[in-house]
Amino acid sequence: MEQNAICYVNGAFVRAAQAKISIFDRAFLFADGVYEVAAVLDGKLVDVDAHLARYERSLAALQMQPALTRAALVAVMREIVARNALDEGLVYIQQTRGAPLERDFPFPADAVQPTLVLFAHKKPVIGAVAAAKGVAVKSVADRRWARRDIKSVSLLAQVLAKQEARAAGCAEAFLVEDGFVTEGAASTAFIVTRTGQIVTRALSHAILPGCTRIAVMRLAEEAGLSVVERAFSIEEAQGAAECFITSATTFVTPVVMLDGRPIGSGAPGPVAQRLRALYIETARQTAQ
Numbered sequence: 001m002e003q004n005a006i007c008y009v010n011g012a013f014v015r016a017a018q019a020k021i022s023i024f025d026r027a028f029l030f031a032d033g034v035y036e037v038a039a040v041l042d043g044k045l046v047d048v049d050a051h052l053a054r055y056e057r058s059l060a061a062l063q064m065q066p067a068l069t070r071a072a073l074v075a076v077m078r079e080i081v082a083r084n085a086l087d088e089g090l091v092y093i094q095q096t097r098g099a100p101l102e103r104d105f106p107f108p109a110d111a112v113q114p115t116l117v118l119f120a121h122k123k124p125v126i127g128a129v130a131a132a133k134g135v136a137v138k139s140v141a142d143r144r145w146a147r148r149d150i151k152s153v154s155l156l157a158q159v160l161a162k163q164e165a166r167a168a169g170c171a172e173a174f175l176v177e178d179g180f181v182t183e184g185a186a187s188t189a190f191i192v193t194r195t196g197q198i199v200t201r202a203l204s205h206a207i208l209p210g211c212t213r214i215a216v217m218r219l220a221e222e223a224g225l226s227v228v229e230r231a232f233s234i235e236e237a238q239g240a241a242e243c244f245i246t247s248a249t250t251f252v253t254p255v256v257m258l259d260g261r262p263i264g265s266g267a268p269g270p271v272a273q274r275l276r277a278l279y280i281e282t283a284r285q286t287a288q
């Protein structure tokens, strides 16, 4: 991030180099916080209602109150987009249980102001090279906690999985538990079977309910494609016609290699490319 990028910290807009929070922040001490990431296209927020609904669900699951009302938060997101002249990229929201001056595991007994931080990341999302060429993925054991449906800042297992993937020359890790893929380290995992069915894991505490996942499943169904929610293994994905990931940061990105084995033709497949085009078109139309 540029030093001059403008961030929001607890009510103030400040330059990135000056943006600071307490060493006692509970996110620093305990990973006691939640976050959201929404894409920006043409200076507008993509799927913002879904992201903010999930943000509120994550907060509620951890018994936290939103630091701002939804309308006020959207206003801050727009202000961040405007102040950074962000045409295409990402906006991050990070809220923590605040910074009481005592390190104690249970929630603070006295009311503490939550910490709320927003920042933007300028990045090509539509023209990303990975989308045109497809990405390689590595399987990694899913070592996360039991409530992956909460978008918490406790991301150490994902950090290690992503690093293991990167060291193997891969852009993403598929997390595997009990022989099945749960999801990507920072994305939802899909395959397209040889009979043309789109398969992704059903929602549960085992995965994050992806906002892009909902939108892409709807678009697939509207396009007459059949979508099945069930678990699949690495072997099934390697033998599938296609594989792809979805997220706010990658939209729909084809996976062309899994653990060193090419998937399908080894090039981005027609279903993933079609869904990516449909998603971008809809995101452009509905971004707010």
Ligand code: PDD
Pocket (backbone or CB within 6 Å): 037, 183, 184, 185, 186, 187, 188, 207, 208, 209, 210, 211, 212, 213, 246, 247, 248, 249
């Ligand atoms: N990650 N699963 C996990 C574990 C994720 O971290 C993400 C998103 C997704 C996809 O969710 P969505 O479609 O709502 O972005 C699924 C974000 C982008 C991140 O942490 O950077």
